[in-house]
Amino acid sequence: MSFANLSHLAQEQPLRVLLVNAGEADTLTWAGLAQPLRLAARVRPQQLVLDVCTPQQLLDGPHHSLPNHSWHIALLVADETQAPLPQQQIRAVIERCRGAQFWGGVGAGVLWLAQAGLMGGVRIALPWNLYGDAEDIDARAILAPNLFEIDGPHLSCCGGGASADFALTLVEALYGANVQAEIKEALCIDKVRGPEERQRVALQARFGALQPKLSEAVTLMEANIEEPLSTDDIAGLVGLSRRQLERLFKQYLGSLPSRYYLELRLQRAKQLLLETNHSIVQVGLMCGFSSGSHFSTAFGALFGNTPREERQRKLTG
Structure with missing residues (x-):
């Protein structure tokens, strides 16, 4: 699904976005997401309302009386190093976020949503260094290697520096390239990475401990760009049947090897x-x-x- 599918939300007057910061206020994950959206709200004050709060404020503070459907987009945000919230609190926060038309997580927030069993069969952009914690996901999510993803109403971003790319992509989808360009200039950002770009980290680090055969297969692909190998060739070289290889790619990357x-x-x-x-x-x-x-x-x-x-x-x- 494309981020262009969010464009109809721009007709909402105003569009209301909820950001729940479950981590520290000075992390790159949070600042990269919040700053572009704050600027967008200043550029389009009649069109965009940005609600920012902590989990406690969402449940007990000034936002607790707003009905769940008040927000068109809701995101649970935490740096990848953030310890999980207490189970009761996280369940209550997630329940509130799920009332939005589009909802999801950024950084560790993606993992918490998946662990709550809400991302079964959904492509999610999980920070690569949280992959080891993803083995206890109740309903198997599809761990996409991209910086961020939209799958149906579900939004996810791996966090870190990608948070700014994610926020600016949201801005463009909602308000167009001119508004995005104005915010990029204000933040001195030259290039916005798209949703199709992958987390730039060694495959061994991302998949090695979890699925060494998968890591080996992707490494073979990356080494043979000019003269591509067939799926059967790759399967044979890593010691799997074609069907086993396809099953690994489908489970962990949400794609066929050929694709x-x-x-x-x-x-x-x-x-x-x-x-x-x-x-x-x-x-x-x-x-x-x-x-x-x-x-x-x-x-x-x-x-x-x-x-x-x-x-x-x-x-x-």
């Missing part, structure tokens, strides 16, 4: 288009596409624009 591999190659192509002067044809070949039309079609399906339009962004950016 995941294609997205890796397209991510690399996008990077080359923006960071090098190789021709579009050369970029396609370097990323395993022998047909220019196949490259353009696949690129457009993932990113929403053509390789030529992506290159134009570099020239005019």
